[in-house]
Amino acid sequence: MALTEATDTKDPAPGRSCPLRYRHGATALASAPEHAADTLYVVGGFYGNLPALEALRQLAAREAAPATLCFNGDFNWFNVDAAGFVAINRAVLAHDACLGNMEAELLSPDDEAGCGCAYPESVDAGTVDRSNRIHARLKQTAQAHPDLRRQLGTLPMVRRYRVGDAAIGVVHGDAESPAPTPALYGCRLGSLHIDALPLDYDCVAWEAAFLANWPPGSPAHVSYYRRIVDGPDHALARAAAPTR
Secondary structure (H helix, E strand, O other): OOOOOOOOOOOOOOOOOOOHHHOOOHHHHHHOOEEEOOOEEEEOOOOOOHHHHHHHHHHHHOOOOOOEEEEOOOOOOOOOOHHHHHHHHHHHHOOEEOOOHHHHHHOOOOOOOOOOOOOOOOOOHHHHHHHHHHHHHHHHHHOOOHHHHHHHOOOOOEEEEEEOOEEEEEEOOOOOOOOOOOOOEEEEEOOEEEEEOOOOOOHHHHHHHHHHHOOOOOHHHHHHHHHHHHOOOOOHHHHOOOOO
């Protein structure tokens, strides 16, 4: 989530702004309740991917002791069908979670489609417009589930944990064991192992679920289908921190 300061009085186009209510500083983390965990999974955006959620459940179950799962927002996006929306949110809300911009905009009372993605000027207008249209469909689905929207409305934007002797702050924005599966990359911080873990989920089932909601020519298909099938346009080395 990008936080930008307005530089002029002109209203930005929908999808290119980050609402003021998203802003929180170090004080918010310092004052958040601290929860102890032996193993903490900080789960990035699922974007409505149920097969990946199931793979995560199986991965966490292989830990020697129960793992704490914290979903740091954007677990909704492509799940515009009622069953997918309910399944994703019920599963996530059974664990710790932070409010992402996708979820935060589901709570706004107006009909604005802009989802606070704060796309920079380098992103073409078509991508921004399709993003707004995707979110408009998601919001329409969410409005039929006021109970889940109320629960989402109780989520904080930050969480704080104690793992070993380290204080861990979780916000929404992107070795040896404890990991039960080989890590993509990782590092050590004192006595802690910090690893990026892959999820070997049913990609065929996910592609079918995606296409059922977003057929060729739809906004999400144009913007995301090739990325889902072929992967991102950057190499893994760009995501991994340099070895020190």
